[in-house]
Amino acid sequence: FYRRNLINCLSGFKSVCLCGTMSPQGQPNLAIVSSVIHVGAHPPLMGMLMRPHVVERHTIENIDDTGFFTLNHITQDMITAAHQTSARYPREASEFKAVGLEEEFREGFFAPYVATSPLKIGLSFKEKHKITSNATQFIIGQVEELILPEDAIGEDGFIALEKVGTVTASGLDSYYQAERITRLSYAKPDQAPTEID
Amino acid sequence: FYRRNLINCLSGFKSVCLCGTMSPQGQPNLAIVSSVIHVGAHPPLMGMLMRPHVVERHTIENIDDTGFFTLNHITQDMITAAHQTSARYPREASEFKAVGLEEEFREGFFAPYVATSPLKIGLSFKEKHKITSNATQFIIGQVEELILPEDAIGEDGFIALEKVGTVTASGLDSYYQAERITRLSYAKPDQAPTEID
Numbered sequence: 110f111y112r113r114n115l116i117n118c119l120s121g122f123k124s125v126c127l128c129g130t131m132s133p134q135g136q137p138n139l140a141i142v143s144s145v146i147h148v149g150a151h152p153p154l155m156g157m158l159m160r161p162h163v164v165e166r167h168t169i170e171n172i173d174d175t176g177f178f179t180l181n182h183i184t185q186d187m188i189t190a191a192h193q194t195s196a197r198y199p200r201e202a203s204e205f206k207a208v209g210l211e212e213e214f215r216e217g218f219f220a221p222y223v224a225t226s227p228l229k230i231g232l233s234f235k236e237k238h239k240i241t242s243n244a245t246q247f248i249i250g251q252v253e254e255l256i257l258p259e260d261a262i263g264e265d266g267f268i269a270l271e272k273v274g275t276v277t278a279s280g281l282d283s284y285y286q287a288e289r290i291t292r293l294s295y296a297k298p299d300q301a302p303t304e305i306d
Numbered sequence: 307f308y309r310r311n312l313i314n315c316l317s318g319f320k321s322v323c324l325c326g327t328m329s330p331q332g333q334p335n336l337a338i339v340s341s342v343i344h345v346g347a348h349p350p351l352m353g354m355l356m357r358p359h360v361v362e363r364h365t366i367e368n369i370d371d372t373g374f375f376t377l378n379h380i381t382q383d384m385i386t387a388a389h390q391t392s393a394r395y396p397r398e399a400s401e402f403k404a405v406g407l408e409e410e411f412r413e414g415f416f417a418p419y420v421a422t423s424p425l426k427i428g429l430s431f432k433e434k435h436k437i438t439s440n441a442t443q444f445i446i447g448q449v450e451e452l453i454l455p456e457d458a459i460g461e462d463g464f465i466a467l468e469k470v471g472t473v474t475a476s477g478l479d480s481y482y483q484a485e486r487i488t489r490l491s492y493a494k495p496d497q498a499p500t501e502i503d
Contacts, residue, residue: 114463115346119449121379121426122467122484123343123445123473146320146341146355149440150313156355156437156444158343182318190498192496196493207483209497232314238354240446243346247353247444249437252316266311268486270319270476276475277319277484279467282502285484287319290382290473292480296393298404302386305479 118280122287125278127191128157129179129212129221129249130171137212137221139204140168141194143278145180153252155180155232160245163197169246177219178250179227186273188284218254227273229256263306267292313476319484322475324410325354325377326418327368332414334418336366336401336486338391340475342377350361352377352429357442359393366461373431375447378423381471385481398429415451417503426453460503464489 124145130138142165142216148154152183157180159165170279172178183191191206198207210223222229232250239246269289277285293302321342327335339362345351354377356362369375380388387405395404402409408421412428419426429447438444458469467484474482490499 110348111463113347114349115465116449117344117468118463119350119377119425119452120342120344120352121319121321121436121472122319122322123321124491126318139491145345146343146415148355148437148442149340149357150310152439153309153313153316154437154439155317158345158353160346180316188488189490192490192499193493196495196497204496212382226314229445235439236437238437239446240345240351240353240435242349242432242446242448244480245345247435249439251439252313255316258325262312266308266315267477267480268312268315270315271482272391275318276487279484283464283489284487285468286426286487287474287476287484290387290481290483292384295479296390298393298395298399300390300393 119283120281122277122285125179125183125276125284127167127183127194127223129181129223130168131175131220132171133174136201136293137203137205137247138167138171139223148249154235154249155252156247158245158247164195167200168246172248174236175219178232178234179222180219180230180232180276181223182228182275183275184227185276185286187275192282193270215254227258228275230254230267230272311477313479314452319474319482320386320391322380322473322481323377324367324380324391324420324423326378326420327365329368329373330371333398334402335364336391336398336407336420337361338388345446351432351446352427353443353446354451355444361392364397365503369445369490371433372416376419377427377429378420379425379470379472381424382473382483385444386423389479412451419424424455425472427451
């Protein structure tokens with residue numbers, strides 16, 4: 110456990126989201142994921158690394174079977190419930206019910222969202238890469254839907270995550286709130302960056 | 307730019323590190339990267355997604371040619387210099403010199419570290435996956451060296467990143483400090499998580 114805790118902290122602060130999926134038989138699943146990264150804007154792509162253990166396996170199977178998943182930002186009041194989704198519930202259990210988070214379905218999108226999440230992303234599966242070094246899987250999804258408060262989006266498209274209330278995580282079990290230090294202008298070789306916004 | 311800013315913010319708060327490499331000819335290179343994730347603890351693996359544009363191409367080429375790179379956490383006083391490494395310097399320029407960060411070499415390790423970074427990781431290249439949807443590359447490295455203040459490591463291996471001074475980022479250009487909300491016990495199906503540490 111010492112090594113697992115230590116190595117899990119090395120990547121620094123992490124994105125932490127709830128990943129919603131549904132089986133072809135209509136069984137919803139919800140899993141906390143802390144390895145989501147931006148992959149590209151044109152087309153809009155996000156990646157997440159999944160470990161082949163039981164909790165994340167249900168999520169991977171549902172994505173394989175249905176082609177859709179959601180990512181839902183976590184706020185301070187959702188932390189305990191979000192963390193609890195990492196317990197090894199049996200396949201036939203819904204983590205939504207087990208941890209007390211309400212599911213939300215949107216017309217025309219197969220996978221469930223977390224109703225109380227302020228920033229919800231609906232994605233379609235694009236590609237999957239097996240990491241041969243440890244048998245984890247890197248999954249790429251394309252953003253199909255985006256639900257968030259409009260007043261958190263700036264004129265230039267920047268989302269002030271502190272207004273959304275998004276938390277960040279470290280290691281396997283720690284949750285943090287973030288406070289903006291600065292926003293800097295686009296870097297050019299012969300010019301020092303200046304503060305913007 | 308609106309879309310680029312918006313999509314870059316969707317993944318939530320991000321890891322932000324300086325990636326140090328050196329060409330086979332001995333030319334150091336330093337690039338800010340915000341797409342580093344934990345991949346596994348046994349063996350200790352980290353992944354980073356690299357875009358095929360000029361700044362990150364020098365880094366990818368050096369990793370391809372030499373097999374080594376470093377990841378260095380960024381603290382508040384390093385933000386402006388770290389951000390400035392994203393300017394498109396010519397290949398023959400050292401970003402260390404250009405932005406005013408001191409390089410540090412350690413015996414037996416080929417790639418340069420950032421001297422003032424409080425948490426430095428030396429990695430060897432393991433594997434690379436080309437994301438076909440947008441031609442980015444997902445690079446996997448294995449942790450070979452780890453330099454950090456011992457008093458930031460807990461008895462169970464957890465690293466208190468707030469003691470290290472690590473910052474986090476959002477979007478293309480915003481930097482944040484993080485404050486711990488809670489650390490929760492390992493989740494079990496019939497038990498609510500409790501606060502630890």
